[in-house]
Each structure stands twice: as structure tokens, then as C-alpha cells.
Amino acid sequence: MYSTLNVDIRPGEGLGIFDIGASLWTILDRLRDLHHMFPQVDVKYDPDTSAITPIIVHVRPHLDLLFSGRSQRLHTISVRRLRDPNPPVMLRYNDTVISSTEEVLRRVVVNRTFGPTYPGDELRYPGLWFSFEDDSIAEGIQGTPAVDREQEVKRVFISQKGNDGKGEDALGEVKECAAMEGDISRAIVKIYDGVVLNFYGSSKSLHVRLGETRAQDLSMELGPPARIHYKEDERMSIHSSKKHGDAADDRGYFYNYFHHGIDFLISDSTHIVKKVILHTNIPGTPLFQRYKRCSWEIEGSPEDDEDDTPPRKRFYERFETISHFLDPHGTPTSMLLDRTDDEDNLTLPSSATRLYGYDGIILEVTESSQVVCVMLF
Structure with missing residues (x-):
């Protein structure tokens, strides 16, 4: 019934x-x-x-x-x-x-x-x-x-009133409203520095700095994480320039803010943020629906000292555009990643992504040139 x-x-x-x-x-x-x-x-x-x-x-x-x-x-x-x-x-x-x-x-x-x-x-x-x-x-x-x-x-x-199926807003964006309050409106990525978080319903912003912001600061500003996950996957350490014995000493733990679309990797010795991961929540990818979409923007250097609007590339732009922005001289060699290797019952039309490393930032990209997530380190 x-x-x-x-x-x-x-x-x-x-x-x-x-x-x-x-x-x-x-x-x-x-x-x-x-x-x-x-x-x-x-x-x-x-x-x-x-x-x-x-x-x-x-x-x-x-x-x-x-x-x-x-x-x-x-x-x-x-x-x-x-x-x-x-x-x-x-x-x-x-x-x-x-x-x-x-x-x-x-x-x-x-x-x-x-x-x-x-x-x-x-x-x-x-x-x-x-x-x-x-x-x-x-x-x-x-x-x-x-x-x-x-x-x-x-x-x-x-x-919404005004988005009523007539006119140019029929399939447009939703205007800011009460349901958005407290969510991140945009995350400005500053390479080598960290990320600046802006929120709906507030004029204040939060600047999370690599190597400076502490886990306690995150808890005070963002609230407790949805999950604390201790880093166990060390497969990427083979590509590190550090000695093998040093890798185990630098594992750290993640603060997972699924409702903000952000992960923070925190040092287990200093309890300071050392990596930030921002998720795009793209349907059809293995990470879809694990994280809310984080509307990130990668900020570049101003063209001159008087330029107060530095150039930015946004999450919805194609990988080729963002890659040229990060390195005009060429696209770096990529590594293949399949997040379904450990998921026996998960089948997706296109589960493989590629990792592209630049100085201070890594992009995870789908076969259709969409950026799944950005990692700052």
C-alpha cells in the first residue's frame, strides 16, 4: 500500500x-x-x-x-x-x-x-x-x-518569482535566497597560498592558508567536519621526491566537509592545513554526490600593480583553457586514475580520469575535458 x-x-x-x-x-x-x-x-x-x-x-x-x-x-x-x-x-x-x-x-x-x-x-x-x-x-x-x-x-x-518559464530566465541560474544561506558562494583559489571562501548571506570571508591555518581554526569557522578520515592510501608517494621512509611520517588526516564540497589534509604532527581539495560534483563521475559542488575560481597574477581584478578561470571552463592559464608553454604529462578499481559493484560509462600536475596545483580531469576537482598543496 x-x-x-x-x-x-x-x-x-x-x-x-x-x-x-x-x-x-x-x-x-x-x-x-x-x-x-x-x-x-x-x-x-x-x-x-x-x-x-x-x-x-x-x-x-x-x-x-x-x-x-x-x-x-x-x-x-x-x-x-x-x-x-x-x-x-x-x-x-x-x-x-x-x-x-x-x-x-x-x-x-x-x-x-x-x-x-x-x-x-x-x-x-x-x-x-x-x-x-x-x-x-x-x-x-x-x-x-x-x-x-x-x-x-x-x-x-x-x-522563483521571475523564473517562471517565460523569458530568458527559464533555464537560468537561481537568484540568491534563504535556502542558500551559509553555503559557499565561491572559493577563490590562490596558488601557493590557499583558498578564500565566500558565503551566501554573509559579507565575511574565510582565508584558509596552506601551512598556517590550523584544524582548530577550521572547526571554529566552518563547524566540525562531517567526517575525519585518516590518510591510508600512499600510492601517490612513489612519485614523491622524499625518501621512502619519510612518507609514512607525513600521512596526516582529512577534514571532510561534504556539504561544502571541500577536503582539507592536515598534518598529524602540527595540525596545520597542508592540502586543500575542491570538488565540482560532476554527474557520471565516481565522486558524484559525495560532495556538494564547490564553485571554485583559480586566480592568476594581476597584469600590473594597478590591476585590482586579477584574471581567474572557473570550474565550468574546459580543461584546455584552464591548463593554458596555468602553463602557457604546454600541457604536462598526465597520470591515469580509475576510482572504481576498489568498487566492485560500481559501473560507469567513463570512470577513468587523468591527473595533471602543475606547480602548486593538481587538476583531475574527465575524458570530456571537465575538471572534477582541484588540489592545492
Whole structure:
């Protein structure tokens, strides 16, 4: 027996537990915890440009969640198959049931509940609209001047006010909102130095410096890490210039901030940050959904002393562009990495990535030239 999906509509803000502006990582993590309620979830994306193109999460049979391409924020919620009883869905607005398996949502009910709006084939309100077409997110069929008061609503859409499916913002980025507060808005990577973290809802920033910032500083500024992981994988030490006996003395431990998309490697002797890893959360890669997307920007040197806007390359740019920015003289030799070697039950269309090392920074890159993560050391 299926339980009823009983959700409230919040125009411009969300539907039930789904908040407009919430991150893809947060929503998928929530769906995983509620697997008994949402057993069928599909993620659809463009494998060649998944760092910059929208992502659709189908929560079958009733919900389609559209996430913006660059920030991976919930942009639009679509509710469909309102009469499907497997499981039944109940929509409420201001504690009043407007749609259920027994209560058919019709044009007259919408008009009575939400008031008058501009004429058209869809009933549109700020942050909310109702469609009479089954499977189209676009404009409805143009034409019929006569209005049927008993016309049945087939789809309900919730989005930010202004991002309502009309105009240039239909697939644009989500404006800053309450659901983003406390998240990292951007991480400015400074090679040889560290990373500057900026946050939504705050004018303050956090400068994490390599060789200076302590584990205690991270806990005070970012809160306790989601996990502390002691470094055991020493396979990369074979490429180190240090003597073999020194490698074991320099293992350290990771502070994993999955909800910020960042790892910090900390010395186990000094408890000072010695490496920073920033994750892009690209669908189809082995690390997808382990970390929230961190919107990193690699900062270069100013062109002159008076230049207060140094050049930057961002997470969504192609590897070739970022590589030329880091080293105009050529691309370094890469190493092949397959993160599924230790995962017997994980199969991906393209699991292998390549590691490209530059002075002070390493890029992990997919076959489609998308940068999976950046490591500062």
C-alpha cells in the first residue's frame, strides 16, 4: 500500500520538503534518506557538458526537479500525473486541499483559490503556474479563445518569482535566497597560498592558508567536519621526491566537509592545513554526490600593480583553457586514475580520469575535458 504524497505549495519558495534554491547534493541526499517514500529516482544530464547544463531529477511518478547548470540549485519543480493513485498525491495551499485523487484540480478551482491572472493557455502567478498539457514544460498550444471553466489541470510548476518559464530566465541560474544561506558562494583559489571562501548571506570571508591555518581554526569557522578520515592510501608517494621512509611520517588526516564540497589534509604532527581539495560534483563521475559542488575560481597574477581584478578561470571552463592559464608553454604529462578499481559493484560509462600536475596545483580531469576537482598543496 502506497502512502499519500501530501505536500503544500509555496509559490516562489518550494513544494513540501523541496526548497527552491536548495543544492542538488542536498536534495539527492534527502531523497536517499527517504527512499521508502521515493523509491524511484532518475538523474538525467548531458554527459559532455554536465558542469554547465541543467540537470533533471525524476522522482517517479509525480515530480520532476530541474536544477540550474552552473550552481546546481533547484530551479523549478513540476508536479504531474495528479490523478495517479500509485502513490496518490495531495496538494494543499494555505491548509486547503486543492487536488487529490478525489478532488480534481480544475481551472475554476485555481481561479477561486489564487484569484485573477492574465489570460492565456496557462494560469500564471508569481512563482507558480498551472498547465493543462500533460508533458510540456514549454508554452502550451496557442489558440483556443474559449475558456473551459472545468478544464482539468495536468501539471503544476513552482519556481522563483521571475523564473517562471517565460523569458530568458527559464533555464537560468537561481537568484540568491534563504535556502542558500551559509553555503559557499565561491572559493577563490590562490596558488601557493590557499583558498578564500565566500558565503551566501554573509559579507565575511574565510582565508584558509596552506601551512598556517590550523584544524582548530577550521572547526571554529566552518563547524566540525562531517567526517575525519585518516590518510591510508600512499600510492601517490612513489612519485614523491622524499625518501621512502619519510612518507609514512607525513600521512596526516582529512577534514571532510561534504556539504561544502571541500577536503582539507592536515598534518598529524602540527595540525596545520597542508592540502586543500575542491570538488565540482560532476554527474557520471565516481565522486558524484559525495560532495556538494564547490564553485571554485583559480586566480592568476594581476597584469600590473594597478590591476585590482586579477584574471581567474572557473570550474565550468574546459580543461584546455584552464591548463593554458596555468602553463602557457604546454600541457604536462598526465597520470591515469580509475576510482572504481576498489568498487566492485560500481559501473560507469567513463570512470577513468587523468591527473595533471602543475606547480602548486593538481587538476583531475574527465575524458570530456571537465575538471572534477582541484588540489592545492
